[in-house]
Amino acid sequence: MKGTVFKTIAILSTLLFIYLCDRFLDSYTLSIMNNIGIFAILALSYNLINGVTGQFSLEPNGFVAIGAYVTALFLIPADIKSDMFALVDPAETVLAMHAPFLPAIVAGGIASMFIALLLSFPVFRVRGDYLAIVTLGFGFIIRIFAINNPAYTNGAMGLNDIPDNADFLWIGSIALITFVVMLHIVYSRYGRAMKAVRDDEDAAIAMGIDTFKIKTTAFATSAFFEGLGGGLLASFLTTISPDQFTFMLTFQLLIIIVLGGLGSMSGTLLSTVLVMGSMEWLRFLDDDMVIFAMHTGAHPGMRMVVFSILLIVMMLFARRGLFGDREIMDIIGEKLGKRSGR
Amino acid sequence: MDLSTFLQQLVNGASLGSMYALIAIGYTMVYGVLRLINFAHGDIMMVGAFLTYFAVSFKFPFEAAVALAIFGSIVVGILTDKIAYKPLRNAPKISLLITAIGISFFLENLFNVLFGGVPRAFSAPEYLSKVMHFNGIYMPVTVVIIPIMTVIILASLLWILYRTKYGMAIRALAFDIPTVKLMGINADSIISIVFALGSALAAIGGIFYAVSYPSIDPLMGIIVGLKAFAAAVLGGIGSVTGAVLGGFILGFTEIFVVALFPELGGYKDAFAFFFLILVLLFRPTGIMGEDLERSRF
Amino acid sequence: MRERLLEIESVTMKFGGVTAIDALSFAIARGEIYGLIGPNGAGKTTIFNIITGNYRPTSGRVLFRGEDISGIKASEAVHRGIARTFQNIRLFKSMSVLENILIGLHEQTKYSYIEAILRLPRYFSYEKMMREKAMEILEEFAIAGFAHSNASALSYGNQRKVEIARALATNPTLLMLDEPAAGMNPIETEELSRIIRKIKEDYDLTILLIEHDMKFVNAICDRVTVLDYGEKIFDGSPADAVVDEKVISAYLGEFRNA
Incomplete structure (x- = not known):
């Protein structure tokens, strides 16, 4: 009972915080917070399949792209679509698609989830790490399809004039919902089964767990929230194109969940703020630098070199990240329990 | 499609298939001994092509540049294993996979920062850039030379694997590491040999690729690497002959499907992915493969 | 004999060219504590993996409550008990x-x-x-x-x-224990056999176990099957097993020390 009261208070005060931010912060700060919110949604859901279930996957950029496109097509009015599509006329279905904001982003989530269910059959029925390579490949395929089907996607030019409904009220609340949902999953029989699959798949099977079902459930849930996040991203950015959803996006999320701790949702939340903050802060690495009176020239990608080294070093020396596979509440709870001599 | 076009496409397919086969071997051998998808393997191919490019631009003769590039790629391959994979042999599998993707991303971005992302024209020596023609068929010398050289290279590889002490050890390692240790073989040095062989073949594949397309860029290894991995799965992951078979099947498919159905040309890079999905659905052990993932109790 | 819970009917298991189990048959009655013993590499764990659905036998059948369960999904075997x-x-x-x-x-x-x-x-x-x-x-x-x-x-x-x-x-209806007493000291082993007998009564179980410790087997099992190189060399009470010629030679006298 005490837990429920605490949880309600925490949720209500977070909602108040979101409201106050949206009301009083300047637009630059808010855009950073929006970015963090969207990345939190993506990283939390990414951690469910990678961290909690232990199935190495590289899907986010593909599923975010699906969510972004579906949402954008539902949000952009038909007449603007007709004007925008330059290569060929938009397909009938594209013109017919129209929905308010919430159904539009949910549709993005459902579309991603549907694709995830389809991909589950080839990759989860066999043993081995095929999920990683199939999802990596999928990220490239999605781009090929976007470019080759201009009647649906406007090809390489992408979509613009997407209505900007995604303010911090939406993004913040959905990030909060994602966090709560992820915790509810982790602390349920499903979350336990996912962790069992991660710890020892054969032993999980010996407990009667249908590991195909459990992996598919985790993957589809991740995909749903990544699609949702993609929809928010499309509306937040107002323009999208196939080249936006590259592996870079997935890589950033991978760094976030490794730093936070594979399997730790609260760790992910904290590391999202840390990584997004330092991404912003390390921007100077990509710029022209003057070292000993010599110009180094602009180095786009230097940050990514630094971040990939960081990832490797973490894997080698600090594999557990900030919180390991546990939640901050449990770690604190255990410390308190020990002190009071339980 | 008339006979001469058919022959021309056949040679093109063999040439493309050769590159996939050479790169697929590295994936399949590393998977065989470590059960690891070495995401960085496609990038080793890029390293090979770039090292050749720079050696040539430093006025090395082409042949020397190739030798140097192969050597450099072997060093990169072995270092990758020693620095990034070896410390994680007993860690959870996912740590190893994350490190591998980290290495891959590191190599791509490092080359991007050092040499820029703009594709560079790759100039091959004159004798490789000639175009031959007989009976109305025109084809570049390279598409003929590549399959021939590939066959020679593969024959030597099979000789190493089946006729030498090290080859036996590699094959033994693919089945059971503890047993190999009991037999007094140093597993780590065998793993290094596997990385060396795989990297050398990837570098050769990369150089073939650079000569055929004549352009290179830091991200060239990603798509080719993905396709080569699909080829390895198609052939049966863990099997070297399977990887070769898979590579050639993929090469021929890409060339002939596009030749017969030009409207599918835009999806050329997606074929490998569909192959991968179909193989996983209907024959996960591939054409030649054994079930390496059978649970061990 | 009481109702047969588990029947192994001439099960053969080959890995590549190696025969791990050769035409093995035995049956376990409901409520028994049954021992599967034999030297290392005799194929005991392989039989476990066949019964639990991890391996599909090359030939032969496994019947559980009279139904053929050979090669079912391992998670399904758990659902069946x-x-x-x-x-x-x-x-x-x-x-x-x-x-x-x-x-x-x-x-x-x-x-x-x-x-x-x-x-x-x-x-x-x-x-x-x-x-x-x-x-x-x-x-x-x-x-x-x-x-x-x-x-x-x-x-x-x-x-x-x-x-x-x-x-x-x-x-479960059938509980299968793979060397439950391995690595335990005599006191722990003693406690374990007491617990196994108790849960067998409390939860109405049938128990199949693999074990090396003959003292433990003697104390707890109603019947045993002895395997050697994938073949059955003895079937009967544990007391008879330790004096059986074939069993003794298979173990090279291990039992006499027990």
Whole structure:
């Protein structure tokens, strides 16, 4: 009972915080917070399949792209679509698609989830790490399809004039919902089964767990929230194109969940703020630098070199990240329990 | 499609298939001994092509540049294993996979920062850039030379694997590491040999690729690497002959499907992915493969 | 003979060219404690893996309650009431002892995914019920005090008990134990045989176990089958087994020391 009261208070005060931010912060700060919110949604859901279930996957950029496109097509009015599509006329279905904001982003989530269910059959029925390579490949395929089907996607030019409904009220609340949902999953029989699959798949099977079902459930849930996040991203950015959803996006999320701790949702939340903050802060690495009176020239990608080294070093020396596979509440709870001599 | 076009496409397919086969071997051998998808393997191919490019631009003769590039790629391959994979042999599998993707991303971005992302024209020596023609068929010398050289290279590889002490050890390692240790073989040095062989073949594949397309860029290894991995799965992951078979099947498919159905040309890079999905659905052990993932109790 | 719960009918298992099990047959009656013994590499664990659906036999049949279960999915075997432990303990290492047992109770925890996400009433009632049940099982093994400890922090003997408790949580009819007493000292072994007999009565179980420790087998098993190189060389009471010529020569006198 005490837990429920605490949880309600925490949720209500977070909602108040979101409201106050949206009301009083300047637009630059808010855009950073929006970015963090969207990345939190993506990283939390990414951690469910990678961290909690232990199935190495590289899907986010593909599923975010699906969510972004579906949402954008539902949000952009038909007449603007007709004007925008330059290569060929938009397909009938594209013109017919129209929905308010919430159904539009949910549709993005459902579309991603549907694709995830389809991909589950080839990759989860066999043993081995095929999920990683199939999802990596999928990220490239999605781009090929976007470019080759201009009647649906406007090809390489992408979509613009997407209505900007995604303010911090939406993004913040959905990030909060994602966090709560992820915790509810982790602390349920499903979350336990996912962790069992991660710890020892054969032993999980010996407990009667249908590991195909459990992996598919985790993957589809991740995909749903990544699609949702993609929809928010499309509306937040107002323009999208196939080249936006590259592996870079997935890589950033991978760094976030490794730093936070594979399997730790609260760790992910904290590391999202840390990584997004330092991404912003390390921007100077990509710029022209003057070292000993010599110009180094602009180095786009230097940050990514630094971040990939960081990832490797973490894997080698600090594999557990900030919180390991546990939640901050449990770690604190255990410390308190020990002190009071339980 | 008339006979001469058919022959021309056949040679093109063999040439493309050769590159996939050479790169697929590295994936399949590393998977065989470590059960690891070495995401960085496609990038080793890029390293090979770039090292050749720079050696040539430093006025090395082409042949020397190739030798140097192969050597450099072997060093990169072995270092990758020693620095990034070896410390994680007993860690959870996912740590190893994350490190591998980290290495891959590191190599791509490092080359991007050092040499820029703009594709560079790759100039091959004159004798490789000639175009031959007989009976109305025109084809570049390279598409003929590549399959021939590939066959020679593969024959030597099979000789190493089946006729030498090290080859036996590699094959033994693919089945059971503890047993190999009991037999007094140093597993780590065998793993290094596997990385060396795989990297050398990837570098050769990369150089073939650079000569055929004549352009290179830091991200060239990603798509080719993905396709080569699909080829390895198609052939049966863990099997070297399977990887070769898979590579050639993929090469021929890409060339002939596009030749017969030009409207599918835009999806050329997606074929490998569909192959991968179909193989996983209907024959996960591939054409030649054994079930390496059978649970061990 | 009472009702036959498990029947192995001329089961053969080949790996590549190697015959691990050769035309093996035996049957276990409901309520028995049955021992499967034999030297290392005799094929005991292979038989376990066939019964639990991990391997499909090359030929022959496995009947459970009269139904052919050869080659069914391993998770399906659990649903039908076959539970197992592993030779090398395989607990879920990142989780507490209680959570390990709760995973055994996974299939009996009947709230849906949506009910879990929305925290609907069934979530709470089942979680409460299952936690109580898990504690009950832990008490049976006298390890309830470790419920909140990390599973990998326990002593070897206690980890074995957790593994058996976890298998018991799946609510089996047939409980299969792969060397349950391995690595235990005589006192722990003694306690283990007492617990096994008790849970057999309390939960109305049939037990099939693989074991090396003949003293343990003698103390606990009603009947044994002795395997050597995948073939059955003896079938009968444990007391007769230790004096059987073939069994003795297979073990090269190991039993006489026991």
